[in-house]
Each structure stands twice: as structure tokens, then as C-alpha cells.
Amino acid sequence: NAGVTQTPKFQVLKTGQSMTLQCAQDMNHEYMSWYRQDPGMGLRLIHYSVGAGITDQGEVPNGYNVSRSTTEDFPLRLLSAAPSQTSVYFCASRGLAGGQNTQYFGPGTRLTVL
Amino acid sequence: TQLLEQSPQFLSIQEGENLTVYCNSSSVFSSLQWYRQEPGEGPVLLVTVVTGGEVKKLKRLTFQFGDARKDSSLHITAAQPGDTGLYLCAGTYSGAGSYQLTFGKGTKLSVIP
Numbered sequence: 001n002a003g004v005t006q007t008p009k010f011q012v013l014k015t016g017q018s019m020t021l022q023c024a025q026d027m028n029h030e031y032m033s034w035y036r037q038d039p040g041m042g043l044r045l046i047h048y049s050v051g052a053g054i055t056d057q058g059e060v061p062n063g064y065n066v067s068r069s070t071t072e073d074f075p076l077r078l079l080s081a082a083p084s085q086t087s088v089y090f091c092a093s094r095g096l097a098g099g100q101n102t103q104y105f106g107p108g109t110r111l112t113v114l
Numbered sequence: 115t116q117l118l119e120q121s122p123q124f125l126s127i128q129e130g131e132n133l134t135v136y137c138n139s140s141s142v143f144s145s146l147q148w149y150r151q152e153p154g155e156g157p158v159l160l161v162t163v164v165t166g167g168e169v170k171k172l173k174r175l176t177f178q179f180g181d182a183r184k185d186s187s188l189h190i191t192a193a194q195p196g197d198t199g200l201y202l203c204a205g206t207y208s209g210a211g212s213y214q215l216t217f218g219k220g221t222k223l224s225v226i227p
Contacts, residue, residue, distance in 0.1 A: 004156075031213055033214075035217075040123070040219060041219060042120075042202065042217040042218055042219040042220050043157070043202070043204075043217040044217070045214060045215075045216075048214065050213075058214070090156050090157075092156070094213070096213060101145060101147070101162045102159050102162075103147075103159065103215060104159075105156030105157050105158070106156055107154075107155055107156055108154070108155070108156055
């Protein structure tokens with residue numbers, strides 16, 4: 001099991017550019033989510049999904065889009081990057097069946113928007 | 115949006131000392147989790163508590179869930195340099211989206227040899 005994988009690990013963008021952060025998990029988890037982590041702010045939920053074809057907004061969704069076409073993949077899209085989106089982004093997954101409460105995090109993508 | 119207060123924000127102690135980190139909410143948690151995060155990595159789950167008054171131990175780490183399920187603490191006995199890291203508490207609340215985690219801002223712990 002690779003767990004939760006994220007690519008790229010580092011990315012630098014110019015304001016206005018677009019990009020997709022990739023996330024994949026091989027644990028057949030229903031629930032997947034994206035967080036951003038900023039200094040002194042903890043982790044804030046951007047978007048989440050409870051299964052293929054189902055997505056919803058978290059606490060800070062503006063400027064980000066997601067889709068969930070398969071159970072394994074949950075990409076995060078920045079359509080027009082802004083300096084305020086400079087952050088470390090974490091993807092996470094967990095099972096929703098009874099008794100499963102462990103959320104597994106990927107290694108993160110460090111994004112800088114100039 | 116549920117608010118989760120974590121304190122202290124920073125903690126620097128000498129090896130061998132004891133410490134306690136606190137996590138508080140104005141709302142009742144359905145469950146509460148503690149994570150540890152090392153630089154350049156994602157958070158890793160340490161423990162989940164779900165029952166009021168519950169106490170769990172993980173080697174030198176003791177986790178306690180308040181009787182009213184609105185607060186939790188993490189106590190480390192005889193801290194070691196390997197305990198250095200960011201400790202995050204995260205809670206779930208009952209109702210819609212009960213599987214969503216709300217994170218505290220974290221406690222950055224430095225253990226000096």
C-alpha cells in the first residue's frame with residue numbers, strides 16, 4: 001500500500017496561472033479531503049468528497065475546484081492562482097464504514113504563488 | 115463553523131521535563147483526535163477518544179477527554195528530543211458532516227537536549 005500520494009511536492013506559480021494538485025489513495029476509502037496549512041492557522045478544510053461523483057465545500061473553498069471521478073483520485077484545481085493561495089496543501093482520506101476513524105494524510109504540496 | 119482552541123501555541127522545554135497541551139471547544143465533540151506532524155510531512159494520528167472521561171496512554175503520552183466532551187489534554191512525561199514536533203487536536207461534531215475534522219491551530223513543541 002502506498003497510502004495517500006500527492007504530486008508535485010513543490011510548485012511555484014505566477015499570479016493568474018492555473019494548475020492541478022494531484023492526490024491518489026489505494027485504500028479504497030470513501031472520504032477524501034483537501035486542507036491548506038498556513039503558519040499559525042492549523043489545517044483548514046478546502047473541499048471534501050464522500051464518494052465518486054460527490055463533492056462539497058469546506059471552510060475555505062473560494063479559488064479552488066475539485067472533482068471525484070474515481071474512488072482513488074481527488075485532484076484540486078487552482079483556476080487563477082493568487083498570492084493568497086501560497087500555502088502547504090494536504091490531501092487526506094479515511095474510510096466511512098463503522099469503526100474507521102483514522103484519517104491518513106499525504107506528504108503535502110508546498111505551493112508558492114508570485 | 116466550530117472553533118477549537120489549542121494552547122499553548124509554542125512550548126520549549128528541557129529534555130526530561132513534563133508538559134501538558136490543551137484543546138477546548140464551546141461545543142460538544144463527537145470524537146477528538148490528536149495528531150503529530152513533523153516538518154515536511156503530513157500529520158499522523160496518535161489517538162482517538164470518544165467517551166467522556168476517557169484516558170488513553172501511548173508510552174509516555176497520556177490523552178484525556180473531558181467528562182463533558184468539550185475539552186481534551188495531552189500530557190507528555192519525561193519529554194525527549196524525539197517528541198519535538200507540531201501537535202494538533204482535531205474534533206468531529208454531531209450532525210451533518212459529522213465525519214469532517216475541525217483542527218486546532220497546533221502546539222509547536224521543542225525539546226532541548
